[in-house]
Amino acid sequence: xxxxxxxxxxxxxxxxxxxxxxxxxxxxxxxxxxxxxxxxxxxxxxxxxxxxxxxxxxxxxxxxxxxxxxxxxxxxxxxxxxxxxxxxxxxxxxxxxxxxxxxxxxxxxxxxxxxxxxxxxxxxxxxxxxxxxxxxxxxxxxxxxxxxxxxxxxxxxxxxxxxxxxxxxxxxxxxxxxxxxxxxxxxxxxxxxxxxxxxxxxxxxxxxxxxxxxxxxxxxxxxxxxxxxxxxx
Amino acid sequence: xxxxxxxxxxxxxxxxxxxxxxxxxxxxxxxxxxxxxxxxxxxxxxxxxxxxxxxxxxxxxxxxxxxxxxxxxxxxxxxxxxxxxxxxxxxxxxxxxxxxxxxxxxxxxxxxxxxxxxxxxxxxxxxxxxxxxxxxxxxxxxxxxxxxxxxxxxxxxxxxxxxxxxxxxxxxxxxxxxxxxxxxxxxxxxxxxxxxxxxxxxxxxxxxxxxxxxxxxxxx
Numbered sequence: 001x002x003x004x005x006x007x008x009x010x011x012x013x014x015x016x017x018x019x020x021x022x023x024x025x026x027x028x029x030x031x032x033x034x035x036x037x038x039x040x041x042x043x044x045x046x047x048x049x050x051x052x053x054x055x056x057x058x059x060x061x062x063x064x065x066x067x068x069x070x071x072x073x074x075x076x077x078x079x080x081x082x083x084x085x086x087x088x089x090x091x092x093x094x095x096x097x098x099x100x101x102x103x104x105x106x107x108x109x110x111x112x113x114x115x116x117x118x119x120x121x122x123x124x125x126x127x128x129x130x131x132x133x134x135x136x137x138x139x140x141x142x143x144x145x146x147x148x149x150x151x152x153x154x155x156x157x158x159x160x161x162x163x164x165x166x167x168x169x170x171x172x173x174x175x176x177x178x179x180x181x182x183x184x185x186x187x188x189x190x191x192x193x194x195x196x197x198x199x200x201x202x203x204x205x206x207x208x209x210x211x212x213x214x215x216x217x218x219x220x221x222x223x224x225x226x227x228x229x230x231x232x233x
Numbered sequence: 234x235x236x237x238x239x240x241x242x243x244x245x246x247x248x249x250x251x252x253x254x255x256x257x258x259x260x261x262x263x264x265x266x267x268x269x270x271x272x273x274x275x276x277x278x279x280x281x282x283x284x285x286x287x288x289x290x291x292x293x294x295x296x297x298x299x300x301x302x303x304x305x306x307x308x309x310x311x312x313x314x315x316x317x318x319x320x321x322x323x324x325x326x327x328x329x330x331x332x333x334x335x336x337x338x339x340x341x342x343x344x345x346x347x348x349x350x351x352x353x354x355x356x357x358x359x360x361x362x363x364x365x366x367x368x369x370x371x372x373x374x375x376x377x378x379x380x381x382x383x384x385x386x387x388x389x390x391x392x393x394x395x396x397x398x399x400x401x402x403x404x405x406x407x408x409x410x411x412x413x414x415x416x417x418x419x420x421x422x423x424x425x426x427x428x429x430x431x432x433x434x435x436x437x438x439x440x441x442x443x444x445x446x447x448x449x450x451x452x453x
Contacts, residue, residue: 033284033321034307036300059321060361063307084352084361087307092359102359106366107283108325115322128329128366131401176318178301180284183320211320230300232308 009202010168013219015045018193021158021219022051025078029114029156029189030058030068031182034087037174038067039162039195041224046071055079057114057156059107059181061088066228075099081154083107106134109151111184117153118187118216124151159189162223163212166196167203170217171210179211186212195223236264236380240410243427244378246271247452248337248408251376252278256334257327259283259368262306264378265337274313281333283324283364288316305364328367336372338365340379340407342394345441347404347416349377350396362399369400381409381438388440390414390421411435413452414443425450 022028032038047070054077061082062069071077073090079101085091094100105113112124125148129135139150161182164175172194174182186192194217241264249271252258259281260266269291272278280289282305289304290311298309327333342350349369352362369375383389390407407414412435413425424446426435432449 034303034305036284036303036307060363082361084363086360086363095359096356102361104362106362107321107364108329108367111321111325126329128370132366132398134362134366174318176299176302177282177284177286179318179320180324181321184322226300230307232298 007215007218011170011214011217011220012168012199013221015041015221018042018219018221019045019049021191021193022046022049024051025053026051026158027055027057027156029154029159029185030056031159031161031180031185032062032067033059033177033180035062035067035069035228035230037162037178037180037182038062039160039223040067040226040228041221042160042193042195043068043070044224044227046076047074050076052076053078055081057081057154058185059083059110061085061091063087063231064090066230070228072100079103081105081110083110104134105151109134110154111181113151113154114181114184114188117155118184121153123153125149126151155188155190157190159185159192161186161192161194163194163196165198165200165205166194166217166220167200167205167214168220169202170194170214170220171205172196172212172214172217173205173209174211183212187216189218191218192216193219193221195221197223197225236410241267242270243452244408244410247413248376248378251374251406252276252335254278257281257287257332259328259333259336259372261336261338261365261368263339265339266304266306268337279313279315281324281327282310283321283328285319285321285324286310286312286316287319287327288313325364325367328364328371331371331373333368333372335374335376336368337376337378338368340377340389342389342391342396343377343379343404343407344394345392345421347402348394349375349399349404350394351399353397355397365399369403374405375403376406376408377404378408381411381435388438391440392442411438420444422446423449425452427452
């Protein structure tokens, strides 16, 4: 669970080096929302390698031919922890056929579970989901007379995110709504790989504008850009 | 639900009447997403999306889209003055802390007590929860836009929901293709019917008990 090794100051790596951290059976957390913010070049490389039996943690299953959805559609995923899979009918079919286990978390709860995992908290207390299937089998805690569900933190062996810019230390700046879950996911990986559109030398990013501090990033990969067609195109 | 665009727009237009200038509003996927077309910019409504935008504007011109800047359904949007971007934890921080004035959601079933079911049909449809639980449970006002009956013609407004719940006692107003119904402490109050449907039609196609407003108006 703990990141122990001291990190290099220059974290720019190759896609080949990045893949050496992702194996059959790995738990992989990904940034993105409906495919937006899923890292395209890393996803391509995982598809090419055919890494299987993955446990995926992230907001959603995107679309069958978009983003992380491509990995799900290929049947490379054993289990998914997500808030919804509705935009990816292949994922729904795999779930119905018993080939994909899905654990649903309400979206805001999922975000906070990932954040909790990333920032060293042992759980979060929420009232969202009380009176629904979400509370089943979970520990309840009473706070000031109010019942809350104890939701547990999430971490992964490897986190992959997409950002607009990184400096060589790994400080990240995102692009508009592609930020979504990525800053949370970046904190919750034992090893975090950021795929970015542009890599700049340390000192080039305004510290005031950095969204993810580089300390959470272990490797930076140059992105080849989005190579799928969006649903609206 | 197989409803034509005219019907869907009529529902969206009616829902838009609930929105007041300056409100913070989150629109769900499907018919709710049409509501913003009926809100003039001069009202300065701030539309929030759970993927991390407050202050979404209209769809950009073709060719002007930024594929990274989208609403929660994945369609490109623009932003209005005063807009901001943030991560998903903050997006739900806004929702959970009660800062949303209105959310407009789709629905599979609504009960007499205002319980909402809209995330799963076990064994058949597995769309998942998304942000619906936070939105339904925490927005100050919850409006559900849905067809009055399901594709088999069976009522979707029931004494008790049969499908797994999204949230209990959360719905304030139900707007369907046939009626506008308010959820009150005393039960469901039929306030408006949509022409050509009549009060009798609506009662017949609603499984829950309906109380009639003193003056049920008809929307053309």
